[in-house]
Amino acid sequence: MNQQITEIDTLVVGAGQAGVAMSEHLSRLGIPHLVLERHRIAEAWRSGRWDSLVANGPAWHDRFPGLEFDMDPDGFAGKEQVADYFEAYARKFDAPIKTGVEVKRVTRNVGRAGFTVETSDGIYCVNHLVSATGPFQKPVIPAIAPTDSTLHQIHSAHYFNPEQLPEGAVLVVGAGSSGVQIAEELLRAGRKVYLSVGPHDRPPRAYRGRDFCWWLGVLGLWDSETVQAGREHVTIAVSGARGGHTVDFRRLAQAGMVLVGLTERFADGKVSFAQDLNENLDRGDENYLALLDAADAYAERNGLDLPLEPTARERVANAACIAQPLQTLDLTEAGVSTIIWATGYSQDYSWLQVDAFHANGKPRHQRGVSSEQGVYFVGLPWLSRRGSAFIWGVWHDAKHVADQIATQRKYRAYDESRSAAQTPAPLRANA
Numbered sequence: 523m524n525q526q527i528t529e530i531d532t533l534v535v536g537a538g539q540a541g542v543a544m545s546e547h548l549s550r551l552g553i554p555h556l557v558l559e560r561h562r563i564a565e566a567w568r569s570g571r572w573d574s575l576v577a578n579g580p581a582w583h584d585r586f587p588g589l590e591f592d593m594d595p596d597g598f599a600g601k602e603q604v605a606d607y608f609e610a611y612a613r614k615f616d617a618p619i620k621t622g623v624e625v626k627r628v629t630r631n632v633g634r635a636g637f638t639v640e641t642s643d644g645i646y647c648v649n650h651l652v653s654a655t656g657p658f659q660k661p662v663i664p665a666i667a668p669t670d671s672t673l674h675q676i677h678s679a680h681y682f683n684p685e686q687l688p689e690g691a692v693l694v695v696g697a698g699s700s701g702v703q704i705a706e707e708l709l710r711a712g713r714k715v716y717l718s719v720g721p722h723d724r725p726p727r728a729y730r731g732r733d734f735c736w737w738l739g740v741l742g743l744w745d746s747e748t749v750q751a752g753r754e755h756v757t758i759a760v761s762g763a764r765g766g767h768t769v770d771f772r773r774l775a776q777a778g779m780v781l782v783g784l785t786e787r788f789a790d791g792k793v794s795f796a797q798d799l800n801e802n803l804d805r806g807d808e809n810y811l812a813l814l815d816a817a818d819a820y821a822e823r824n825g826l827d828l829p830l831e832p833t834a835r836e837r838v839a840n841a842a843c844i845a846q847p848l849q850t851l852d853l854t855e856a857g858v859s860t861i862i863w864a865t866g867y868s869q870d871y872s873w874l875q876v877d878a879f880h881a882n883g884k885p886r887h888q889r890g891v892s893s894e895q896g897v898y899f900v901g902l903p904w905l906s907r908r909g910s911a912f913i914w915g916v917w918h919d920a921k922h923v924a925d926q927i928a929t930q931r932k933y934r935a936y937d938e939s940r941s942a943a944q945t946p947a948p949l950r951a952n953a
């Protein structure tokens with residue numbers, strides 16, 4: 523069967539925020555391109571997030587430079603508003619996005635430049651390929667998950683609201699932004715909740731009248747280029763829910779949530795927890811207080827007239843679950859019917875069959891420029907800095923990647939013009 527073959531200079535795979543940002547920068551530079559998206563624009567925000575999720579950062583911050591949210595800038599956009607925002611953004615510059623097209627396989631051409639891209643909509647021949655397929659693609663549930671079929675187990679990616687869960691108590695494993703927000707929603711819905719808390723950072727939602735996104739910005743922390751050694755698996759616990767509030771595990775425990783340490787193993791209907799709860803909470807507090815200290819120092823150094831907030835340093839008394847952490851929990855006795863694994867995601871590049879990956883499957887790149895010439899990545903955590911996987915951060919990374927593609931196109935254009943000049947004119951008969 524003859525397949526349709528389309529030639530295009532640059533193909534972007536995925537039309538989440540990273541793909542939209544990429545398309546904007548490529549358009550600005552006049553680079554012919556197409557974005558292919560297997561579902562809809564910003565699909566992850568529509569169907570891959572729970573119903574009540576709002577952005578972690580305020581609307582003035584969690585956006586692209588070229589468009590504001592149509593809402594209170596200090597408010598937190600709901601997940602559908604975020605998806606609508608990216609659709610509107612793409613319309614704004616008439617982004618060449620084709621939805622409902624899955625990229626199935628990319629291979630490097632042999633003996634000539636570029637790549638052959640097999641899709642559900644025919645074949646594309648491209649010079650440059652940008653993977654914008656997301657930092658959080660495949661939900662990861664650790665191997666320790668019990669096989670007991672009476673337990674309802676889901677990943678946080680498949681949690682939408684408390685009503686979808688069977689009656690009974692819930693164990694939420696993982697206390698990053700997803701885990702802690704889901705646990706809090708369940709507690710407020712009247713569920714008994716156990717929350718397994720690992721190492722985490724927990725910035726104050728706001729301090730001295732400024733959101734933490736602002737503090738991280740002025741302190742240069744969004745622009746940190748490398749993860750601090752040993753902090754690679756430290757998650758960040760923040761929440762924009764109900765107008766935004768600081769995640770304070772000790773207060774959640776006071777409100778009735780049972781905090782436990784890292785979940786270690788399941789056996790004979792029981793789950794055991796590491797005895798690291800207090801250490802994890804203490805280190806989270808240290809991280810919180812360090813940001814307050816840095817903010818105070820910044821305010822003083824720059825003569826900022828911001829209201830003092832001594833109550834931010836108050837600590838509530840420890841609830842019983844912190845004073846004497848559980849070592850094991852009998853799931854049946856505790857009435858636990860559901861486990862929610864808020865344990866993160868991995869990436870799937872099985873479709874990208876090029877030499878661009880480390881042995882552990884992670885993309886090999888420098889600021890998004892892959893070791894396989896012509897392949898680029900955007901939207902990955904720490905692609906260039908701490909903000910890289912977040913809304914506003916990906917826009918800046920996409921700009922750099924588009925510039926790199928433009929540079930390569932210039933070299934190519936030079937080569938083509940020189941080659942044409944050097945080609946001897948064909949001999950004419952009777953010359």
Ligand SMILES: Cc1cc2nc3c(=O)[nH]c(=O)nc-3n(C[C@H](O)[C@H](O)[C@H](O)COP(=O)(O)OP(=O)(O)OC[C@H]3O[C@@H](n4cnc5c(N)ncnc54)[C@H](O)[C@@H]3O)c2cc1C
Nearest residue numbers: 536538539540559560566577578624625655656901912913
């Ligand atoms: C629960 C949660 C809350 C978050 N909240 C915030 C927040 O408040 N603020 C913030 O800045 N960041 C937040 N993030 C982080 C980040 O902004 C989001 O993960 C965002 O969706 C990443 O955008 P992206 O475009 O890089 O990837 P995605 O949104 O995942 O988009 C990738 C797209 O690629 C498509 N795709 C994948 N493979 C193929 C293929 N082979 N062919 C065609 N299409 C393909 C997918 O369908 C998808 O639409 C959050 C993340 C999570 C998980």
